[in-house]
């Protein structure tokens with residue numbers, strides 16, 4: 001039995017692949033490498049480079065591998081980008097997910113875990129927000145994910161198909177063993193931007209909005225360590241496999257930190273000061289987004305291990321430093337063919 005991880009060469013997906021391998025699972029990754037990296041996929045996993053909407057490729061993958069479950073991370077994940085180019089988000093996150101789900105149903109895949117988001121709630125007036133809260137996404141990103149959740153609900157009613165839609169709050173941090181981390185180029189997510197600023201890869205960080213109704217005027221987010229997040233996915237996989245039923249659950253810790261709190265944590269962890277520019281609000285931002293994780297804990301017996309803003313900052317900095325070294329080696333080696341060996345393990 002194998003698990004297909006779409007987007008397994010990306011930030012969260014690569015942590016998932018390690019988590020599955022660490023627990024003895026057989027893993028196939030499908031990724032088109034638009035924002036992910038082939039080197040982020042551990043050699044023990046089989047990497048197939050391609051698009052989730054390529055149904056012929058999916059048929060081949062399902063024929064050659066005994067896949068019982070798909071964990072679907074592949075997608076576009078930047079909220080402001082979705083405001084600028086909504087159709088691209090509906091295409092990659094909704095339309096292509098539909099095609100992937102169709103391939104899964106046709107191929108007899110029974111279990112499906114989907115990367116959803118807190119953005120499906122839109123403006124939250126409840127703090128923390130439970131899953132029963134009304135869905136009113138305010139950005140194309142949130143709508144694109146909500147539509148996929150609804151497709152999964154309907155497909156699970158019509159077919160022998162079980163799903164978990166996990167609504168992530170703000171994912172951050174890196175593998176504490178230093179095997180992978182967030183490597184996204186031109187990242188816009190707060191923690192990555194703050195860490196790059198601390199390490200001199202950016203001259204400064206701009207804080208988007210200081211007049212929110214919060215303790216210091218900046219937005220508050222529930223930052224969940226990526227290793228706790230992927231652990232929740234593995235528990236969800238076991239839950240679906242054992243007939244536990246469909247699940248829609250928040251993934252967060254139930255408490256939040258402001259943008260300035262986070263920047264301070266990165267300064268503490270790096271021992272460096274960051275030049276902070278206080279700027280205007282960014283379109284689409286909610287003042288405060290905090291999860292109610294009760295359902296995740298009670299259904300999956302999920303126990304967070306890295307619930308600390310300092311651990312998030314420390315692991316992110318450690319990865320950013322490792323990434324700098326890797327990139328320096330890569331630049332030096334890019335003229336030779338030493339990476340050709342990688343392609344040897346690529347194939348459906």
Ligand SMILES: NC(=O)c1ccc[n+]([C@@H]2O[C@H](COP(=O)([O-])OP(=O)(O)OC[C@H]3O[C@@H](n4cnc5c(N)ncnc54)[C@H](O)[C@@H]3O)[C@@H](O)[C@H]2O)c1
Pocket residue numbers: 006007008009010011012013030031032033034035036037050051052053072073074075076077092096115116117118167168169170171172184
């Ligand atoms: N990072 C967060 O805070 C966050 C929060 C909520 C939800 N999510 C969701 O989690 C998932 C993973 O996010 P991430 O932060 O790891 O992003 P990422 O960009 O690092 O990873 C996405 C991966 O999917 C691949 N991909 C994209 N479109 C594809 C396609 N059509 N076919 C094949 N591969 C494709 C990319 O190459 C990349 O490797 C996304 O679906 C995102 O919307 C992320």
Ligand SMILES: O=c1ccn([C@@H]2O[C@H](COP(=O)(O)OP(=O)(O)O[C@H]3O[C@H](CO)[C@H](O)[C@H](O)[C@H]3O)[C@@H](O)[C@H]2O)c(=O)[nH]1
Pocket residue numbers: 077078079117118119168169170171188189190191193205206207208209219220221259282285289
């Ligand atoms: O350079 C920056 C980057 C971000 N921010 C602020 O930091 C907070 C977090 O912003 P991110 O871009 O890191 O993340 P978002 O909260 O916009 O979105 C993230 O969290 C959402 C749920 O809350 C979804 O899950 C979504 O997929 C994920 O990207 C926001 O207030 C934002 O304005 C800054 O001040 N400066």
